Amino acid sequence: MRIAVVGAGIIGACIGLALAKRGVEVTLIDRDEPGHGCSYGNSGAISPGSVAPVAMPGVLASVPRMLLDAESPLFLPLGYLPRALPWLAQFVASATPVRVEESARRLHAFHEGAVAKHVALATEVGVPELILQRGHLHLYPDELALAKDAGGWRMREAYGYKFERLDRDGILALEPRVGERYRIGLYLADHATVLNPLRYVQAIVAAFVAKGGKVQRAHVRSLQSLPGARWRVEAGEASADFDHAVVAAGAWSVRLLDPMGLRVPLESQRGYHVQFPGASQTISRTVILADKKIFMAPMEEGLRVGGTVEIGGLDRPPDLRRAAMLERIVRETFAGLEGIEPKTWMGHRPCMPDSVPVVGPAEGRPGLWLALGHGHLGMTDSIATAERISGMLVQPMKLTIQEKAA
Numbered sequence: 001m002r003i004a005v006v007g008a009g010i011i012g013a014c015i016g017l018a019l020a021k022r023g024v025e026v027t028l029i030d031r032d033e034p035g036h037g038c039s040y041g042n043s044g045a046i047s048p049g050s051v052a053p054v055a056m057p058g059v060l061a062s063v064p065r066m067l068l069d070a071e072s073p074l075f076l077p078l079g080y081l082p083r084a085l086p087w088l089a090q091f092v093a094s095a096t097p098v099r100v101e102e103s104a105r106r107l108h109a110f111h112e113g114a115v116a117k118h119v120a121l122a123t124e125v126g127v128p129e130l131i132l133q134r135g136h137l138h139l140y141p142d143e144l145a146l147a148k149d150a151g152g153w154r155m156r157e158a159y160g161y162k163f164e165r166l167d168r169d170g171i172l173a174l175e176p177r178v179g180e181r182y183r184i185g186l187y188l189a190d191h192a193t194v195l196n197p198l199r200y201v202q203a204i205v206a207a208f209v210a211k212g213g214k215v216q217r218a219h220v221r222s223l224q225s226l227p228g229a230r231w232r233v234e235a236g237e238a239s240a241d242f243d244h245a246v247v248a249a250g251a252w253s254v255r256l257l258d259p260m261g262l263r264v265p266l267e268s269q270r271g272y273h274v275q276f277p278g279a280s281q282t283i284s285r286t287v288i289l290a291d292k293k294i295f296m297a298p299m300e301e302g303l304r305v306g307g308t309v310e311i312g313g314l315d316r317p318p319d320l321r322r323a324a325m326l327e328r329i330v331r332e333t334f335a336g337l338e339g340i341e342p343k344t345w346m347g348h349r350p351c352m353p354d355s356v357p358v359v360g361p362a363e364g365r366p367g368l369w370l371a372l373g374h375g376h377l378g379m380t381d382s383i384a385t386a387e388r389i390s391g392m393l394v395q396p397m398k399l400t401i402q403e404k405a406a
Helices: 010-021 059-070 078-093 097-111 114-124 141-149 152-158 168-174 197-208 252-262 320-333 373-403
Strands: 002-006 023-029 136-140 164-166 183-189 193-194 213-219 218-228 228-235 239-241 246-249 266-279 286-289 296-299 302-311 343-351 360-362 368-372
Touching: 002 228, 002 239, 002 266, 010 023, 010 168, 010 197, 010 373, 097 286, 097 373, 114 197, 114 373, 136 141, 136 168, 136 239, 136 320, 136 368, 141 152, 141 183, 152 296, 168 183, 168 320, 183 296, 197 213, 197 246, 218 252, 228 246, 246 252, 246 373, 252 343, 266 320, 286 343, 302 320, 320 343, 343 373, 360 373
Parallel strands: 002 023, 002 246, 023 213, 136 286, 246 368
Antiparallel strands: 136 183, 164 183, 218 228, 228 239, 266 302, 266 343, 286 296, 296 302, 360 368
């Protein structure tokens, strides 16, 4: 059995390794080097407690601010509104209490055991030092700001995630450089951080190659269905035929699926980061400025500050005002960053309206599999996604072989 996995970010890399370990011939195809998409610039958070979807009850009230306030954590450029309307309508529709509860249940099923799985995988691929197990600290300026997130914290608690409430002294005991603005902390001790997401993906891909996997750097132009549920992958100037194809190309997946008539409501939630080289000692764990929806992480290469959601599509140039906003907020919150010139980055988070990824066979397309739409939680859910895809793909064939032998 020959399988093509389109996309070599954390999702595709984990799927490739899981399949290769089951003895399958796998080719991992991406236009860039492995790990250079969203996996390059994310905040490295392993966050199993993030069971609340982005669209929560009351989200409709925030839409005007999304359109008018360029510094809103959730921003939609007015010029992109006509293209975003269908996705935005589904986003708002998914914010009913019943649908939010269903999304949380499904997200929890993906998240469960994520930290232990990543610790085991990092050890297996030779980079155990990349998993920092010091928890996540969420910071709030006051009770009013905390109350806005009360629904999400109730969901965490309902699914068994323990957290400790800290006062100002408790915050400083963990992170002594936090500025005066933040007076309330909620600490999730059992969460973790990947200290270099790119190096992590590279290590996973190296293990994949050691298991016999192949890596092809090429732009995948199209996927074509062949008789017998096989698939032709046209990549670069060549094409090759496979028994199965897995689409794990993040936000770009729609450009492969749309021509086939497969309509997946996937939108890019563009995220930005600024990274202060050599300043990783500013904090000692992932710190979330919850009122600003900003994640900070002490990466190997410096302090990474990521956040904001900009619904602006794949083609618009980066809006550097978003990165400048992150830089300003973190400089206001933490001393010691004077004189350090940060590097900026923008990437495309592939998000579904209900925040739940699509993982499994493509409807009506035998031999085609989807692993996309992980949004902010691709790192957290990458191993669970690989387990699902590899389990569905390989186990049925093993049963068929056994049945034939019988």
